[in-house]
Amino acid sequence: MIDQIISEDLERIRSSLKGDLFAGKNVLVTGGAGFLGSWLCDVLLGLGAEVTAVDDLSTGRIKNVDHLTENPKFRLIKSDVCTFKRRDKFDFILHMAGHASPEEYQVHPIETLQTSASGSANMAEIARKSDATLLFASTSEVYGDAEVVPTPETYWGKVNPIGPRSCYDEGKRFAEALLMAYYKQYGLDVKIPRIFNSYGPRLREDGLYGRAMSRFIMQALKNEPITVYGDGKQTRSFCYVTDTVTGLMLLTTNQEARGEVVNVGNSQEVTILELAKRIKQITGCESPVTFHPLPKDDPKRRCPDTSKLEKLAGWKPQVKFEDGLKRTIRWFQTLNPATD
Ligand SMILES: NC(=O)c1ccc[n+]([C@@H]2O[C@H](COP(=O)([O-])OP(=O)(O)OC[C@H]3O[C@@H](n4cnc5c(N)ncnc54)[C@H](O)[C@@H]3O)[C@@H](O)[C@H]2O)c1
Numbered sequence: 001m002i003d004q005i006i007s008e009d010l011e012r013i014r015s016s017l018k019g020d021l022f023a024g025k026n027v028l029v030t031g032g033a034g035f036l037g038s039w040l041c042d043v044l045l046g047l048g049a050e051v052t053a054v055d056d057l058s059t060g061r062i063k064n065v066d067h068l069t070e071n072p073k074f075r076l077i078k079s080d081v082c083t084f085k086r087r088d089k090f091d092f093i094l095h096m097a098g099h100a101s102p103e104e105y106q107v108h109p110i111e112t113l114q115t116s117a118s119g120s121a122n123m124a125e126i127a128r129k130s131d132a133t134l135l136f137a138s139t140s141e142v143y144g145d146a147e148v149v150p151t152p153e154t155y156w157g158k159v160n161p162i163g164p165r166s167c168y169d170e171g172k173r174f175a176e177a178l179l180m181a182y183y184k185q186y187g188l189d190v191k192i193p194r195i196f197n198s199y200g201p202r203l204r205e206d207g208l209y210g211r212a213m214s215r216f217i218m219q220a221l222k223n224e225p226i227t228v229y230g231d232g233k234q235t236r237s238f239c240y241v242t243d244t245v246t247g248l249m250l251l252t253t254n255q256e257a258r259g260e261v262v263n264v265g266n267s268q269e270v271t272i273l274e275l276a277k278r279i280k281q282i283t284g285c286e287s288p289v290t291f292h293p294l295p296k297d298d299p300k301r302r303c304p305d306t307s308k309l310e311k312l313a314g315w316k317p318q319v320k321f322e323d324g325l326k327r328t329i330r331w332f333q334t335l336n337p338a339t340d
Contacts, residue, residue, distance in 0.1 A: 002042070002067050005331045006201050009242045013043050016246050016318070021253045023048035028090045028132075030081045030123065031097035033060030035202045036137065036195075039245045040094055041065060045073055052088070056080045058111070059099060059209055064202050081119035089130040092252060095123045096137045098172075102165065102295065104208040109167035116171030117178075124182045133189040135252045136179050140196040140265065140302055141169045149269075150305040153194070153261050163297040176261065183259040191257045193248055196265025196304045200241030200324065201331040213238060216276055217332045220285040230294030232273025237303045239266035240324030243317040250313040257312055265304035266317045278322075282329055 002010075027044050031037040032053020037060065044051050045068065053065060053076045068074040077084070081097040098115055099105035105112040120136060127134035143151050144159035159169045182188040197213070205214035219226045247264040251257045270278075276289050309315045319327075 003331070003334060005327055006042075009200070009327070010042050010046060012242050012318070013246050013249070014046055017043075017047065017249055020048065022092070025049045025091040026088060027051050027092045027094065028086075028126070029053045029094045029096060030084075030119070031055055031060060031095075031137075032076065033057060033062060033065050034096060034100075035064070035204060036198065036241070036244065036248070037094075037096040038064035038202060039241055040096065040248065041068060041074065043245060043249060045071060049073070051075075052077060052086070052090075054079050054081060054084050055097065059101065059104060059204065061204070082114055082122055084122060086126065090126065090132045091130070093123055093127050093130075093132050093134045094248070094252065095120065095134060098137060099168065101204070101209050101211055102168070105168045106164050107208060112167040113171045116175045120175035120178055124179060124188065128182065128186055128188055133191065133252060134179065135191045135193065135248065136175060138172050138176055138192050138194045138261065139168070140194055140263070140304065141165065142173050142176065142194060144169060145297065145299045146301065149301045150267055150303045151263070152305040153263055153308055160297050164295070165297050180259065189258050191251050191254070192261040193251055193264040194261055194304075195244060196239055196263065196302060197236045198239045198241055198244040198265075200328050203328070205332065212236070212272060212275065213328070214332070216279045217283070217329055220279045220283040220287055221332060223285050223287055225290040226276045226280065226287050227290055227292055228272055228276055229292050229298065231291065232276065232289070233271050234294070234298060235269045235271050235301045235303060236275070237266050237269050238275075238321060238324070239264070239317060240319035240327070243319055247309055247313070247315050250315055251309070254313050260308075260312075262309050262312065263304040263306050264309060265306060266321070267303055267306055268321050269301070269303040270321065278325060279329070282326055
C-alpha cells in the first residue's frame, strides 16, 4: 500500500504533466526499485503506461515497488542492466540504474563504472533497436568541484579522474559521451538530465546507502549525534522528489531536449550545517552536531543554474526547501513509530 504523503505527492506530479503521451506506451525503467526509479514507475503507471522495471537490487529495495506487483501493467525483472536482454520494443527507456551514494560507490568502484559504461551501452543498443527515446540519469557530479556556481550546462567540470569519486563522476561522464555519440551517429533520441541532490520519501537512510539528508533525519529521530563532515560550510542544493521527477518526465517527451544535457535541481543553496540545524529544529531533537573529517574531493559548493530546463519545459521547482524537508521528516517518522 502507498502512504498518504506519497499519494499526495504523486497527485502533485500528475497534475503538472499535461496530455497523455505515455498512455499505452511500453516503458523500461532501469533502477526501477530505487528512490527515483520507483517514483517514475508510480507516475508512469498512473499515466497509463506499461512499465518494465529492471533492477539488480544492489542498492534498491523491493519495498519501494511492492505495492505495484499486483498491477498487470507492471513487471519487475531482477537483472544487471549490463547484461539485460529483451526482445520487446520499448517506446521510452528511463535509464536510472546507478550507484548514487558516495560511501557505497566507493566500496564498489568497478560495479559503479560498469553500470555507467556497459549498462549505458546496453541501454543505447536496446533503445536503438526499439527506436526508443532514451533518458539517462546523469548527475551534478560531472561538474566535480565546480568553479562556476550556480553551474550552467556549458561548464565542463573540474573532476579528479583517478580520485575516490572518479568511479561515479567519470562513469557518468563516459555515459554522457557515449549517448551523445549515439545521438550524433544514429540520431537516437537521447536526453541527459544532470540531476542535483534530490530528496524525499524512499531516499535510503541506512548504512553505506544513506545520503546526508536521510542520514541526518534518522540520526535526529533517534536522538543520535548528527554527523557533519568537515566544518559543514560546504553547500548543496536540495530538490524535492516531486520537482525532480516532474522535470525528468517533462524532459522525456520534450522534442527540443533531443541530444541535450539539462540540469535538474533546485537552486536554493544551503550549507550542510544549516541542513543539520533545520532538521534539529523541525524534529525538536536534542542531538549534538558532531564534526568528522571531510572526505577527499568533496565538492565545496553545488548549485545548479536551471534556466535551460525552465526555458525548454516551463519547469520551475514548486516545493520550498522548508516544506519538502517537513514532508520528508514526516515520512521518515512513519518508518519509526517510536518517535511519532
Ligand atoms: N537521487 C539523487 O539525488 C541523484 C542525483 C544525481 C544523480 N542521480 C542518479 O539517478 C539515478 C537514480 O538515483 P537514486 O537516487 O534513485 O539511487 P538508488 O540507489 O535509489 O537507485 C538506483 C537503482 O539502480 C539499481 N542498480 C544499480 N546498479 C545496477 C545494475 N548494474 N543493474 C541493475 N540495477 C542497478 C539499484 O539497485 C537501485 O535500485 C542514479 O543513476 C543516480 O546516479 C541521483
